[in-house]
Amino acid sequence: MIVCVCRRVSDREIARHARAGMDFDDIQFELGVATQCGQCEGCARDIVSQCRPLQPMAALSKAGDVPQAQA
Numbered sequence: 001m002i003v004c005v006c007r008r009v010s011d012r013e014i015a016r017h018a019r020a021g022m023d024f025d026d027i028q029f030e031l032g033v034a035t036q037c038g039q040c041e042g043c044a045r046d047i048v049s050q051c052r053p054l055q056p057m058a059a060l061s062k063a064g065d066v067p068q069a070q071a
Ligand code: FES
Pocket: 003, 004, 005, 006, 007, 033, 034, 035, 036, 037, 038, 039, 040, 041
């Protein structure tokens, strides 16, 4: 999906850069997103925040697994 119509930047491009560790300012400089009318900035920032590589991941467990108490 195109997020920035002015610069033809897609959500995939933004997400790929964010997963590579770039912050919004870096991505804006690299891709030009949100540098013209600015209507896409909020959406672009949301994508960056959702795709940051440092987001903690939830621990997965199988149903029925009981966490062991620590002594
Ligand atoms: S839609 Fe991104 S700057 Fe206009």
